[in-house]
Amino acid sequence: MSPPVVAEPAVDIARHTQVYERLGAAALHEALRQMVLIRRFEEGAEQAYMRGLVHGTMHLSIGQEASAVGVGVNLHQDDCITSTHRGHGHCIAKGAEPKYMFAEFFGKDTGYCRGRGGSMHIADVASGNLGANGIVGGGIPIAVGAALALKQMRKPNVVVCFFGDGANNEGAFHEGLNMAAIWKLPVVFVCENNQYAMSTSMERSTAVKRVATRAAAYGMPGVTVDGNIFADVADAAFDAIERARAGGGPALLECLTYRHRGHSKSDRNRYRSKEEIDAWIARDPIGLLEQDLLHRGLIDQSHIDALHQSVELEIEAAVAFANASASPDPASLTDFVYASAQETRHVG
Amino acid sequence: MSGEVRELSYAQAIQEALAIAMERDERVFLMGEDIGVYGGAFQVTGDLVQRFGEDRVMDTPISELGGAGVAVGAALMGRRPVFEFQFSDFATLAMEQIVNQAAKMRFMLGGKASVPLVMRFPCGSGTGAAAQHSQSLEAWFAHVPGLKVVQPVTPHDAKGMLLAAIEDPDPVMFFEHKLLYKMKGPVPEGYYTEPLHEARIRRAGNDVTIAASGIMVHRALEAAQQLDEDGISAEVVDLRSLRPLDHSTLIDSVSKTTRLVCVYEGSKQLGIGAEVSAMIAESAAFDRLDAPIIRLGGADCPVPYNPELERAAVPQVADIVAAVRRMLTAKV
Numbered sequence: 020m021s022p023p024v025v026a027e028p029a030v031d032i033a034r035h036t037q038v039y040e041r042l043g044a045a046a047l048h049e050a051l052r053q054m055v056l057i058r059r060f061e062e063g064a065e066q067a068y069m070r071g072l073v074h075g076t077m078h079l080s081i082g083q084e085a086s087a088v089g090v091g092v093n094l095h096q097d098d099c100i101t102s103t104h105r106g107h108g109h110c111i112a113k114g115a116e117p118k119y120m121f122a123e124f125f126g127k128d129t130g131y132c133r134g135r136g137g138s139m140h141i142a143d144v145a146s147g148n149l150g151a152n153g154i155v156g157g158g159i160p161i162a163v164g165a166a167l168a169l170k171q172m173r174k175p176n177v178v179v180c181f182f183g184d185g186a187n188n189e190g191a192f193h194e195g196l197n198m199a200a201i202w203k204l205p206v207v208f209v210c211e212n213n214q215y216a217m218s219t220s221m222e223r224s225t226a227v228k229r230v231a232t233r234a235a236a237y238g239m240p241g242v243t244v245d246g247n248i249f250a251d252v253a254d255a256a257f258d259a260i261e262r263a264r265a266g267g268g269p270a271l272l273e274c275l276t277y278r279h280r281g282h283s284k285s286d287r288n289r290y291r292s293k294e295e296i297d298a299w300i301a302r303d304p305i306g307l308l309e310q311d312l313l314h315r316g317l318i319d320q321s322h323i324d325a326l327h328q329s330v331e332l333e334i335e336a337a338v339a340f341a342n343a344s345a346s347p348d349p350a351s352l353t354d355f356v357y358a359s360a361q362e363t364r365h366v367g
Numbered sequence: 368m369s370g371e372v373r374e375l376s377y378a379q380a381i382q383e384a385l386a387i388a389m390e391r392d393e394r395v396f397l398m399g400e401d402i403g404v405y406g407g408a409f410q411v412t413g414d415l416v417q418r419f420g421e422d423r424v425m426d427t428p429i430s431e432l433g434g435a436g437v438a439v440g441a442a443l444m445g446r447r448p449v450f451e452f453q454f455s456d457f458a459t460l461a462m463e464q465i466v467n468q469a470a471k472m473r474f475m476l477g478g479k480a481s482v483p484l485v486m487r488f489p490c491g492s493g494t495g496a497a498a499q500h501s502q503s504l505e506a507w508f509a510h511v512p513g514l515k516v517v518q519p520v521t522p523h524d525a526k527g528m529l530l531a532a533i534e535d536p537d538p539v540m541f542f543e544h545k546l547l548y549k550m551k552g553p554v555p556e557g558y559y560t561e562p563l564h565e566a567r568i569r570r571a572g573n574d575v576t577i578a579a580s581g582i583m584v585h586r587a588l589e590a591a592q593q594l595d596e597d598g599i600s601a602e603v604v605d606l607r608s609l610r611p612l613d614h615s616t617l618i619d620s621v622s623k624t625t626r627l628v629c630v631y632e633g634s635k636q637l638g639i640g641a642e643v644s645a646m647i648a649e650s651a652a653f654d655r656l657d658a659p660i661i662r663l664g665g666a667d668c669p670v671p672y673n674p675e676l677e678r679a680a681v682p683q684v685a686d687i688v689a690a691v692r693r694m695l696t697a698k699v
Contacts, residue, residue: 099444133477140475149443150476154467160436161468167437168444171396171422191463194433201428355478356512358536 035250035311042092042253044317048326050092050249051312054084054305055330057108060117063334064107064124064138068284072342073124077138078105079280082247085304086211086274087112089252090179093260099147099165099178101158104139105211105278106151109181113148115141117334121341129344135355149178155216156182156189159208163195166206166269177205177263179256185216187230196237196271203268207259210273211246217282218290234271246274247304250311276304370556378411378548380522381487384529385412385449387558389419392447395533396423398438399451399487408453409489409548435461435486439469442484447533454500455488455542458508469538470513484539485532491544491582491632492681498669501677503581503633508540509609509642516609517563518542520584522552524607527561535563544582544632566613568620572602575626575691578617580606580639583630583663583682590687599695609639617643618652625657628690632681635664658694663687 039047061079068077080087083105091112094100102109110120115131123130124138131141142150149165152158162180169176186192187210199206210230214221227233234241240259244251252274259270277299281288312318375383388395397419402412403426416424427434431452438448452458458465469482492501509516515537519525525543532539569584570591579587584605591601604620606612621627627647629640640662647653647660663682670680 101440131477132475132479135477136475142476142480144443144476144480149440150472150480152468154463157436157463157468160433160464161440161443163433164437164440164442164448165444166440168441168446171441171446172444191432191436194428194430195436197428198430198433198437353512355474355476357515358473358478358481358483 030245030248030251034254038250038254038257039315039317041257046092047312047317048322050088051305051308051318051323052326052330053088053091053112054249054308055327056117056333057084057087057111058305059330059334060111060120061107063338064121067121067124067338073138074126075137076283076285077124078283080105080108080278082279082299082303083211083213083276084108085249085308086209086246086252086276089249089274090209090256092253093257094179095176097147097174098176099149099169101149101162101165101178101180102151103158103182103186104151104153104155105183106141106181107138110141110143110148110151114146115143115148116337118337118340121337122344125341125344126346127341127344128347129340133355134347156186156191158182159186159191159195160198162206163199163204166199166204167202169205170202175264177207177260179207179209179260181209181211183216184210184212184214184221184225184230186210187233188216188224196234196239196269199269200237200239203266205263205266206269207256207263208269208271209256210271211276212273213276213278215282215290220290229273231271231273239269239271241271241273243273243275246276247302247307249304249308372553372555374551375522375554376548377522377525377543377550377552378409380526380554381411381529381543382413382415383554384526385415386418388449388530388533389423391558394445395447395449396425397449397451398425398427398434400427400429400453402426402451407451409545411548412451431457431460432464435464436468438484438486439464439472439482442482442538443472443480447483449485449487449533451487452489455490455504456499456502458486458488458504465508465514465538466511470511473537474513481536482538483536485529485541486538487541487543489545490542491546492670492677493546495672495674495677497672501670503631503665505540505542505581505609506633506638509639513538514610515539515563516542517607518581518609519561519607520544520547520581520605522550522554524561526554527559528563528607530558531560531563534560539563542581546582564608564611564613566607566616567605568602568616569605570601570603572600573624574600575628575694576602576604576617576620576624577628577630577687577691578604578606578643579630580609581632583632586682586684587630587687589684590691593684593688594691597692599691601691606639612642612646614646614650617647618650621647621652622655625655626694627656628661628663628687628694630663630682630687633665634667635662636667638664640664658697661690661694663690
């Protein structure tokens, strides 16, 4: 079993100070709260799954919260994201509310997709979340198209396209990055490299050591950061996002990280060692951020405790909301197949 | 509004629809391989890039999957992309974005999004382009809920249905038979639309219904002319749309004529004819049938290169005439 991938570049204290100063205490506290909210949301979802409340499978991002929030903290309301099957964190970082997410997981009519999508299709187009995606790499060309639309509409916005290391071997990745580059579109590609495409390691699946080096093939900047350190992600994402916003074109950001849980609920964990998993759990991104903020006097322990408490209450209320919600009416089965309802009725 | 009627080719009619759509709506733009200065492989976009500029008539790299996905993403954001596949066969490279994304996005998202795009597919055999440039895959797409699939066969319909497709809030797959591009017909000037869900009776008759799709409509009309000389009155129904399929026009026609021949270019097995025949068998028209239904579809092989073999691989006028004669002389 290969050892955990070491972070690169090395932690840069001065850069972290700059990031914290740029964001300010309120935004930092909100970022920490979001990371805790993502963690507790997914733990809550896992518990609900055990209790039989979730009909399908789910893909948990526990351990990867710093990349979702480190990127999301730089996004504006009208910026967009595309996400993946492991996308709960991205949704929350873009402003999704856990109660509607739980409702979707439970297949309820109050869910984001009215119970039609489930865990892999959480979206809220109105708030710029163009959707998680069940197809690896499926969101990449879609993100490029959304960026093309923003450019056509002369909007000062960007699209962030999240995907995993597995997607970097899909044709859609290569076609999408190339088109984003030739048309100089405002899109930032964020590869959350959690080292394994389901069970297949980077080493066994990918001809280059770092996904970010593939950016060179498409004439765009490529940067690898420690995806478990919030400030590293936030720093690199800020540069890439503001560059894209200013018309500088796309960039590829690779966040080295790790999922504490298996690929999905069917994972028997035969491809990772306990030592490897423990080493990454010891580098938990939430713990690292809390320690750093405490150490710098940017937050105190009572504030952290209160923040955890408020997240706890929000999750409890969200689960209760989802439980109390109604299921979709079976008579509505074929609603939403077509926008033009009159013509839908002709379909045999 | 529409005005003077002129003779235009099918390709010119499509180009005119694209130009009108771009003039009427700044959200409309075209994407495809070599659709700019080259004018498109079949000269459908022609000089549009000179009128509308490279931002609205966008050449894409040879990236069908990526290009289709870009169209999906732009449509999700409210733009109105019209994506030209150079040959419909190349859609095989883009099926992920068409089938998993464009078709399902609205449903998966609980109705909170729509994907108003048009994909144009030059399709069909008869050009000596062989197996990878001659297919008729429209039935594949008609199998997918969430897509609309149309096959206009006259310049008039090509223009009106394309304008309707571009305005439609759902993804529309627009199949253009390559042999039709040079065919001329009357086309009104200016803006008009044709419905995307209605078949058309191209020739009224009493003895047999020939339900045809794509270029087979023209072969069916020629066959009907020959049959008329024998005193056989054939009704020719142009399906125009495969999804939604216009059930009532077909049921009414077959109820009247009591016989059905279904003609299409795609592979016969599990093709358009299977759906039309089964739909009739499930309908009130079944009891009216005076003969078993006949399907004429593509032969059970890829489209060959040799011209004689190529003709033999898809239904021709003589095949339709022979099938109808066989049907009318058979004892039931």
